[in-house]
Every structure is written in structure tokens, then in C-alpha cells.
Amino acid sequence: MPFISLLYFRTAAVFLLVGILMGLQMAATHDHSTLAAHAHVNLLGWVTPALFAGYFALNPSQAERRLARVQYGVYVAGVVLMGPMLYLMLRGRPELEPVVVFSALLVFAGAILFAVIAFTGPARVSAPRVAAE
Numbered sequence: 001m002p003f004i005s006l007l008y009f010r011t012a013a014v015f016l017l018v019g020i021l022m023g024l025q026m027a028a029t030h031d032h033s034t035l036a037a038h039a040h041v042n043l044l045g046w047v048t049p050a051l052f053a054g055y056f057a058l059n060p061s062q063a064e065r066r067l068a069r070v071q072y073g074v075y076v077a078g079v080v081l082m083g084p085m086l087y088l089m090l091r092g093r094p095e096l097e098p099v100v101v102f103s104a105l106l107v108f109a110g111a112i113l114f115a116v117i118a119f120t121g122p123a124r125v126s127a128p129r130v131a132a133e
């Protein structure tokens, strides 16, 4: 497996644990005010990085590009910042909103870089295998 895929799967695993803990906290306390933080830590932190990991595992030549590491750094920095800041904002710290907006823009920049990778570079389309008759 390419290094970037391993990194993305490990990152996703950590966010899954954090996301589940946030869900369990909501369930245990019956306070669902942090629902959006829980949902986005799981969706931006667990689901999306796992999809990135799968893409790079299926396209090893794309995984070798320097842009793939830049994309990882930008995207993950955005989610790492967004998770706790959104959580704290929803727990009554409205002054953190500009930081949440900034982190969301970082996430968006990471998504743009992923689109650039997906549309450029050495991706190969392999033909489906036809069974020998």
C-alpha cells in the first residue's frame, strides 16, 4: 500500500475514535448541541480520508506525487482544526467562529487539491479482465 494511503487510513482511524466518543458523549448526556461537530468529525475525518486512502491505493502512481502529500497536509490540518474548534463553538464559544471558517476553507482547499490530483497526473484506466474462453 502506498505510504499516503497508510497515512490516510491511520488518520481516518483516529478521527473515527474521536467521532464515536463525541457521539457517545451526546448519547450519554442527552445533550445533542454538538451534533454538527460529531457529524463532521466522522464525515470529514473518517469517511472522506478513508476514500482518499482508497483512491491512492488504487492509483499508486498518483500517490507518489508531491502534490498528494501537500493535499494530505492541507486537508488534515483543516479537519484537525475544525473538529475541536467547532465543538467548542457549539459548546458556547461563539468567538471561535472565524477560526471555524478558516478551518473550513482549509478543508475546501484540500478538496480542491484532491480534484486537481484526480483530474491531472499519471492515473491509468485499466480495462476489465476478460476471462479466457
Ligand code: HEM
Pocket: 019, 020, 022, 023, 024, 026, 027, 032, 035, 038, 039, 042, 043, 046, 047
Ligand atoms: C457508536 C458510535 C456513534 C454514536 C453513539 C453516535 C451518536 C449520535 C447521536 C446521539 C447523534 C445525534 C442525533 C440527533 O440529535 O438527531 C448523532 C448524529 C449523527 N451521527 Fe452519529 N454516532 C455514532 C457514530 C457515527 C458515525 C461512525 C458516523 C458517520 C460515519 C455518524 C454520523 C452522524 C451524523 C451524520 C449525524 C447527524 C444526523 C442528522 O443530521 O440528524 N455517527 N450520532
Ligand code: HEM
Pocket: 035, 036, 037, 039, 040, 043, 044, 047, 048, 103, 104, 105, 107, 108
Ligand atoms: C468544509 C466543509 C463543510 C462545511 C463548511 C459544512 C457545513 C455545514 C453546515 C453549516 C451544516 C448545518 C449545520 C447545522 O444546521 O447545525 C452542515 C450539515 C451537514 N453536513 Fe456539512 N459541511 C461541510 C462538509 C460536509 C461533508 C464533506 C459532508 C459529507 C461527507 C457533510 C455532511 C453534512 C451532514 C450529514 C449535515 C447534517 C448534520 C448536521 O447538522 O451537522 N458536510 N454542514
